[in-house]
Amino acid sequence: MKTPQRPGTALVGVSALGLILMGAPARADELQSLKQQLEAIQQRIERLEKSQATQQKAQKELQTRVDEGTVSPANVVTAGDFQGSFKFPGTDTSFSIFGYVKGDVILSSKSAGGQNAIGDQFLVPSAIPVGPTAGANEKNQTTFTARQSRLGVRSSTPTSYGPFNTLLEVDFYGPGLGAGQTLAGSAGDELVNNRNAPSLRHAYGTLGNLGVGQFWTAFENQAAIPDTLDFGGPVGIIFIRQTQVRWTQPFQGGNWEVSLENPESAIANDAALLRPDDDRYPDIVGRVNLLKTSSGDFWGSVLVRNIRIDQPGTTDDQWGAALQLGGIIPITSAGRDDFRFMINYGNVVGRYQELGFFPDGILVNNQIELSDVVSGFVSYRHFWSPNWRSSLVLSASYADHPGGTAGTINKEARSAHLNLIWSSIASVNLGVEYIYGYRRTQNGLSGNLNRLQFSGQYSF
Secondary structure: OOOOOOOOHHHHHHHHHHHHHHHEEEEHHHHHHHHHHHHHHHHHHHHHHHHHHHHHHHHHHHHHHHHHHHOOOOOOEEEEOOOOEOOOOOOOOEEEEEEEEEEEEEEEEEEOOOOOOOHHOOOOOOHHOOOOOOOOOOOEEEEOOOOOOOOEEEEEOOOOOOOOEEEEEEEHHHHOOOOOOOOOOOOOOOOOOOOOOOOOEEEEEEOOOEEEEEEEEEOHHHHOOOOOOOOOOOOOOOOEEEEEEEEEEEEOOOEEEEEEOOOOOOEEOOOOOEEEOOOOOEEEEEEEEEEEEEEEEEEEEEEEEEEEEEOOEEEEEEEEEEEEEEEEEEEEOOOEEEEEEEEEEOOOOHHHHHHHOOOEEEEEEEEEEEOOEEEEEEEEEEEEEEEEEEEEEEEEEEEEEOOOOOOEEEEEEEEEEEEEEEOOOOOOEOOOOOOOEEEEEEEOOEEEEEEEEEEEEEEE
């Protein structure tokens, strides 16, 4: 017996079938749209994969060229052509930044006088008090200073004429000091923050054999400067940096140099120092360097100068010359211990002596008279161990002035330096140094100075 269908059931089935048939075209459109979107996404993925593969290939090729040294990547700082240097993007110039931070604690038996006096911060022989009561009211001076700290930049650019090199360096001793300039003037302020003005040390460029700018005078070989904590160093040293044009010519076993340097004269007129308005001839320097000989490094140099005065009612000039001989002699086979010496002789040493200790000439009866000067030092450096070293430096300078020279003009100076320096890290020096200084003037008055200096230095 058949079960009769309910009228409502048939109606529902017909309705559902109608809805399915009506929705089929819409679903087909959706499926087609989804298929198109998937195809578009797939194409995009394929393009991205190809682009990524291309970039990876290009990066690999670039890295290979960088490793070979044939190309530098753009917008990337790379290593420079000399140790510790770097190159900015898109340039062939290599730069390096160098310098050191140095702090000194200095205990002196006498003060040089004045606030923030330079003579209390390093040995300035002309600042040593002289006379029977010299320094009686200025005893036991204590000074802390960081002004020797310095900062410099080197650069090197390859050219068809060879590397073009530059050097720019400053310290913090403010305005330069020389003959006729005050040694007690304050370039800083010890009351609050010890601010000190930068001072130009070097601004020098070389291209091949040619050098132009401010640098050490060619009259002195700066490589021979003794290893002292005291910034001033021995009293018999030539210590001057000035603008010059220099030519250096190598030869087998060394080189020779010729330099035209900035002229300036300081003429003693009684106790005053006169300076000319016009300098007509450059200082002329020649030097021969014998390097890496079986006994060490040696050099000889000559200085020719025109000493001039052109004050109202007084116009005169004199030509003169000076000689220097020096050497660095290794004591041990390793070459760490060494003996150094330098001797100067002539009648135009003048302002070339440390901080212009002697005048360039003496004005007598409105005419310039030149003084014969002899000066120099001997130094022995010894390494007690790889980390500990000491230097003993003895030095002197003496001038034979003409009759009529004012009694206050410097005639003689002597100094001694003895130190002990610890350097367990290559860039750090910690040390202590004993310093003795002596000064005598033309009238026979003399004075001496005893000093103990503690120093910490970090180089970078």
